[in-house]
Amino acid sequence: MSQLTFRDATPDDIAAMLTLSHAGDWRGSETPPLDPASLADSRYRAAFDEIAADPNHRLIVAEKDGEVIGTLQISVIPGLPRFGMKRGVLENVHIRADQRGTGLGTQMVQWAIERCREVGCGMVQLTSNKVRKDAHRFYMKLGFEQSHEGFKLML
Helix, strand or coil: CCCCEEEECCHHHHHHHHHHHHHCCCCHHHCCCCCHHHHHCHHHHHHHHHHHHCCCEEEEEEEECCEEEEEEEEEEECCCHHHHCEEEEEEEEEECHHHCCCCHHHHHHHHHHHHHHHCCEEEEEECCCCCCHHHHHHHHHCCCCCCCCCCCCCC
């Protein structure tokens, strides 16, 4: 199995990260095509800069042979419950479709879990769309439990 390298994303990675995120959309083949012109929208750079400026958040890219094939965001949330336990939240976890099933996604998530452990998190959590059954099996294989029901309110 090939090894991945991980690094903090740079603004030059925004298009690759958005492309990976779009390709992993829960709608699958029903997902509208990605408009390449939208990748230059200044709101993406503003969001990137805001995330990068906060030490509790990291945008990560995973590379194989110098090519970005995966991305995720790690957020550390301090909390009062459990004696002030920090929680690591994995968000926007995506690996290129042709790399799924190779073990590289496992490497990527395990790497992120270890980063959470290093900063003192006592738990790692994530959400996955209910229709993404393959993703659910993947996360359960890595030891995640479906312990809570998630809710969202779009504003």
